[in-house]
Amino acid sequence: MTSNPTPINLKMLLESQTLKRAPFPVPMGWYFVDYSENLKAGELRNVQLFDQEWVLFRSEDGSKVGVTDPYCPHLGAHIGHGGKVCGDNVRCPFHHWEYDVDGMCKAIPYAKVMPPIVKKQAILRTLPTVEKYGMIWSWFHPLCEAPHFELPYIPEMEDKTGYTGSRRGSWSANTCIQEIAENGVDVAHLKFLHNAPGIPPVSASYDGNRMHLDIGNGYIVGEMYGPGLNVMRFNQKDPVTEKVITATMISYSVPVTHDTTQMNMSFRHVDYAEGTPELHFTKKQIDHMIGAAEGEESAGFESVDFIVWNNKRYRPNPLLCDGDGPIFPFRNWFKRFYAEVDHSKI
Amino acid sequence: MAEVRVTDRKGGESTISADSGRPLMEVLRDANFDLQGTCGGAMSCGTCHVYIKPEWNDKLPAKSEDEQMMLEAIGDLVEVRPNSRLSCQVVLDDSMAGIEVEIAPEV
Numbered sequence: 001m002t003s004n005p006t007p008i009n010l011k012m013l014l015e016s017q018t019l020k021r022a023p024f025p026v027p028m029g030w031y032f033v034d035y036s037e038n039l040k041a042g043e044l045r046n047v048q049l050f051d052q053e054w055v056l057f058r059s060e061d062g063s064k065v066g067v068t069d070p071y072c073p074h075l076g077a078h079i080g081h082g083g084k085v086c087g088d089n090v091r092c093p094f095h096h097w098e099y100d101v102d103g104m105c106k107a108i109p110y111a112k113v114m115p116p117i118v119k120k121q122a123i124l125r126t127l128p129t130v131e132k133y134g135m136i137w138s139w140f141h142p143l144c145e146a147p148h149f150e151l152p153y154i155p156e157m158e159d160k161t162g163y164t165g166s167r168r169g170s171w172s173a174n175t176c177i178q179e180i181a182e183n184g185v186d187v188a189h190l191k192f193l194h195n196a197p198g199i200p201p202v203s204a205s206y207d208g209n210r211m212h213l214d215i216g217n218g219y220i221v222g223e224m225y226g227p228g229l230n231v232m233r234f235n236q237k238d239p240v241t242e243k244v245i246t247a248t249m250i251s252y253s254v255p256v257t258h259d260t261t262q263m264n265m266s267f268r269h270v271d272y273a274e275g276t277p278e279l280h281f282t283k284k285q286i287d288h289m290i291g292a293a294e295g296e297e298s299a300g301f302e303s304v305d306f307i308v309w310n311n312k313r314y315r316p317n318p319l320l321c322d323g324d325g326p327i328f329p330f331r332n333w334f335k336r337f338y339a340e341v342d343h344s345k346i
Numbered sequence: 347m348a349e350v351r352v353t354d355r356k357g358g359e360s361t362i363s364a365d366s367g368r369p370l371m372e373v374l375r376d377a378n379f380d381l382q383g384t385c386g387g388a389m390s391c392g393t394c395h396v397y398i399k400p401e402w403n404d405k406l407p408a409k410s411e412d413e414q415m416m417l418e419a420i421g422d423l424v425e426v427r428p429n430s431r432l433s434c435q436v437v438l439d440d441s442m443a444g445i446e447v448e449i450a451p452e453v
Contacts, residue, residue: 112423112453115390116415 012319019313022176022259026050026140027337029226030151032252032264033067033129033136044090046070046080050140051257054127055080059088059101066090066101067138069125073105099124133157133266135252137228142341149209152225156248156268163248165268167286171302173261174310177227177253178334180261183305184213184222184230185325193304202325206333227337228252234289238281245278246270247285348438353448354379364438370396370447371434379449387434389413392420392453394433399446403429406436424451 033047033056041062047054055068070078072092077083082093089098089106098107103122108114117123127138132151139147156163173180183189185204190196200216213222213232222232230251238245250266267286272279291302320327350373351361364373371383371394382393389412398406409417413432420426430450438445 113392113416113419115385115388116412116419117390120415 011317015315015317016313019315020259021174021313022179023314023316024176024178024258025142025338025341026255026258027177027227027334028139028141028145028148028339029228029337030137030139030147030149031228031254033138033254036131036134036136039065039136042085044080044083044085048256049138050255053080055083055090056136057085057090060085061088064088064101065129065131065136066099067127067129067136068099068101068103072097073123074108099126101129102126133250140255142339145339149226151229152223152231154231154250156231157250157266162271163268164271165266165286167267169263169265169267169290169302171263171306172256173253173263173306174259175261175312176259177255177261178331179312179314180253180263180309181224181227181230181334182327182330183301184211184215184224185327185330187215187325188323189308190215193308194301199323204326204330206329209336211330211333227334228254234285236281236285238277240277240281243278245282245285247282247289249286249289348440348443348445350374350438350442351444351446352377352379353446355449355451366439368438369434370436370438370445371432373438374433374447374449380452381433381449383434385434389416389432389434392416392432395420395424395426395450395453396431396433397427397429397448397450398431398436399448400429402442402445405441405445406431410435420453423453 031049033049039056039058041058042060044055044057047056053070055070057066058064068079068090070080072079072094074092074097075094077092077094079090079092084091086098089100091098096109097105100106103124103126105118105123125144127140128147129136129138130151133154137151185202187202188199191199200219203214205212209226211224213224218235220232220234222230224230232249232251234247234249235244237243247267247269250268251263253261253263256262267289269282269286272282318327348364348366349361350364350370351359352374353359362373362377369387371381371387374381375383384393385391413435416432417426417430
């Protein structure tokens with residue numbers, strides 16, 4: 001006598017074959033482009049961001065920064081190869097058409113009549129760009145919409161007194177920002193990948209473009225402002241002084257392509273006096289965040305997260321169990337940063 | 347097939363034949379009236395400017411905002427009249443047979 005075998009869920013076993021590493025377009029948001037000090041007055045160069053090349057330039061007086069599409073709307077010359085900054089504008093090498101940081105055409109040196117569209121709107125795509133935190137930031141939206149939100153005030157970066165810290169880092173990850181940021185709500189991995197002593201409690205709440213994250217009842221408190229800026233404050237009691245000391249990790253990741261990301265971070269802390277136990281402790285906190293703290297069992301992101309990020313595939317239908325963090329609410333929130341683009345309607 | 351009666355910039359008159367469905371600009375450009383049509387119909391250059399006899403007005407498509415803006419823009423350099431048109435915006439059809447067109451001065 002034979003019995004029918006129990007039917008198996010083939011999707012469970014075979015879905016892996018159709019998975020992609022990062023099946024998402026570049027999300028809209030404010031993104032770090034470079035540190036302000038790296039772009040001199042009158043300088044122009046090409047940068048790779050958001051799945052394409054852009055021309056980054058600074059006006060001759062130093063006050064304005066532009067990020068433009070490379071290809072001149074006139075006859076398609078690459079402005080970043082042979083172009084030049086002229087006053088406030090960038091000039092195409094081919095026929096010397098000039099554009100300001102908003103993409104408005106400011107000069108066509110030989111035309112008797114400017115094409116009417118030039119008065120109505122930008123003709124060269126540019127990204128809204130500001131300088132804040134000592135950095136250049138651009139707003140990316142796939143359909144050129146104006147910024148949906150502003151960059152926040154970050155005291156650790158902007159308050160001239162009270163904070164210090166010059167440590168910065170930059171890492172390339174072979175995946176998209178959504179996958180990187182998802183680790184924030186995935187608290188179970190903290191115990192198993194990072195060797196944390198336990199799985200901390202987590203709460204995540206969402207308010208428009210912001211996510212508020214609390215891991216371990218105030219141990220790590222994070223604010224994410226769209227996909228490109230994440231401020232995480234690590235609050236720990238120093239066993240020597242019995243004081244709660246806060247160190248801050250400002251993380252500013254930028255999509256280089258839709259599935260590769262440059263992760264950038266600045267680490268800041270209260271400007272404690274040299275030689276104090278507080279300074280000693282807060283420096284150790286920062287070592288711990290990155291992954292190099294001496295004499296500690298647990299590991300920061302540098303040593304353990306990349307092996308997962310760089311090799312995983314996104315599972316749209318993950319098999320989650322109790323104890324996993326609030327993954328699905330995070331994914332639902334993150335959807336707001338993907339805009340539908342129908343090229344047949346442009 | 348539509349006939350187009352053309353007055354050139356020197357006042358000379360001639361009649362040319364043209365296929366329906368073609369923009370008037372292309373017909374005039376290809377017939378060597380020294381009309382440039384540089385931008386190819388994008389309404390960004392103003393080099394296909396013509397005057398069309400007002401009698402033909404009701405056979406013509408209405409001017410778009412973009413055509414109006416381009417005509418205004420060339421107004422500082424050449425005479426723009428109520429019957430000024432960008433000939434790239436006039437697609438010939440059989441009802442326009444015999445249309446009377448004067449090539450406007452160069453921008």
